[in-house]
Amino acid sequence: MEDSITVTVWTYTILSVCIVSLISLIGVFSLALARDKLQKILLFLVSFAAGGLFGDAFIHLLPEAFKELGAHLSASLYVISGILIFFVLEKFIRWRHCHIPSSEDHLHPVVAMNLIGDGVHNLIDGMIIGASYCVSIPIGITTTVAVILHEIPQEIGDFGILLHGGLSVKKALIFNFLSAMTAVLGAIISLFIGPEIKGYSTAMLPITAGGFIYIAGSDLIPELQCECDASISAMQFVSMILGISIMALLVLVG
Numbered sequence: 001m002e003d004s005i006t007v008t009v010w011t012y013t014i015l016s017v018c019i020v021s022l023i024s025l026i027g028v029f030s031l032a033l034a035r036d037k038l039q040k041i042l043l044f045l046v047s048f049a050a051g052g053l054f055g056d057a058f059i060h061l062l063p064e065a066f067k068e069l070g071a072h073l074s075a076s077l078y079v080i081s082g083i084l085i086f087f088v089l090e091k092f093i094r095w096r097h098c099h100i101p102s103s104e105d106h107l108h109p110v111v112a113m114n115l116i117g118d119g120v121h122n123l124i125d126g127m128i129i130g131a132s133y134c135v136s137i138p139i140g141i142t143t144t145v146a147v148i149l150h151e152i153p154q155e156i157g158d159f160g161i162l163l164h165g166g167l168s169v170k171k172a173l174i175f176n177f178l179s180a181m182t183a184v185l186g187a188i189i190s191l192f193i194g195p196e197i198k199g200y201s202t203a204m205l206p207i208t209a210g211g212f213i214y215i216a217g218s219d220l221i222p223e224l225q226c227e228c229d230a231s232i233s234a235m236q237f238v239s240m241i242l243g244i245s246i247m248a249l250l251v252l253v254g
Contacts (some may be wrong), residue, residue, distance in 0.1 A: 009140075010191060013133045017126050017187040023151045024180035025173055027159020032166035042153050043227060046220050047236040049150040051243020053216040059247045061132075061209035064139055068202045077204050082210020087218075089120065111165035111175075119179045125151075126186025128211070133196040139205070142250050145174035146212060147214040150220070155180070164252055219246060 032039055063078070069075040125147050132138030155176065162172035194201045224236050 007134050008137070010139055012137055013130050013187050013191060014184065016133070016140065017183040020125065020129070020147055020151055020183050021122070021177065021180040023148060024155045024158075024176045026152060027156050027176065028169065028173060030156050030159065031169070038156075038233070042156060043224065043232065043236060044239045045153040045156075046223055047239035048243040049153055050216040050220040050224070051240035051245075052146045052247060053212040053243075054240075055244040055247025056142050057209040057212040057216075059244075059251060060139060060142045061212070063203050063212075064135065065202070065205040065209060068135075068205065078152070078203055078206035079210040079213075082207035082212075083214045084210075085207065086160045086211040086214040089124070090219075103171075106251050107196035111162055111167060114158060114161050114165070115175055115179050119177075119182045122180050123182040123186040124211075126183035126188075128173065128204065128208045129183070129195055130187035130190025131201045132208065134190065134201035135205060142247060143208065145250070146247070150215060 033041070065078070066075055069078075129140060129147060131146055132143035158176055158179075160173055162176060163169065167175065190201075190204075224233075229234065229235055
């Protein structure tokens with residue numbers, strides 16, 4: 001019985017991170033869109049992603065974390081740790097959740113730094129997904145959905161950075177995909193060490209929640225605040241509510 005559960009967890013995890021990695025190829029579709037149309041679509045995708053991340057953190061991860069850890073100081077400290085960990089990664093590795101394509105007013109790091117930072121980011125995404133599935137299949141699925149939601153606009157932005165840095169379309173797709181594949185390595189790491197280190201998967205829940213709150217609040221919301229048009233702002237709000245609603249709906253489905 002235990003072996004069948006392990007196989008199921010591995011199957012769901014590897015399938016999930018492979019899907020997340022394939023999202024890196026979505027950037028090629030942005031070539032068919034005019035820049036102004038792409039900008040508008042990205043703003044709504046970013047709003048949707050912010051809602052999804054907030055929804056997963058507050059509706060799924062935190063309730064499960066407090067259920068596992070109890071209403072203790074440790075649970076809150078893990079959440080704060082997640083926020084600080086993602087701050088450090090963004091600050092010192094220059095990992096940026098950049099969702100707007102290159103322009104004169106929106107400068108980006110060099111190609112190599114972007115690939116390194118994105119590789120680290122995807123490695124951690126994989127670890128998060130793997131640890132979530134170690135807790136339960138439903139938590140793993142909701143976390144995967146949240147990761148996918150913020151990966152879509154981010155990968156379009158990363159693709160734009162690589163093209164802006166001088167890579168051909170083919171090379172940009174290949175390098176972006178290879179960077180995304182580090183998520184598989186991250187998932188395998190979690191699947192191997194999760195059962196061996198007591199409390200690893202449980203601790204990763206509030207840490208992941210803190211990270212998602214940081215990404216949504218620090219990286220995504222500020223991008224949306226730059227838009228002052230009332231109708232577009234209203235649509236952003238609706239998109240954010242939709243992202244939260246998807247996460248709430250997954251509770252009912254689960």
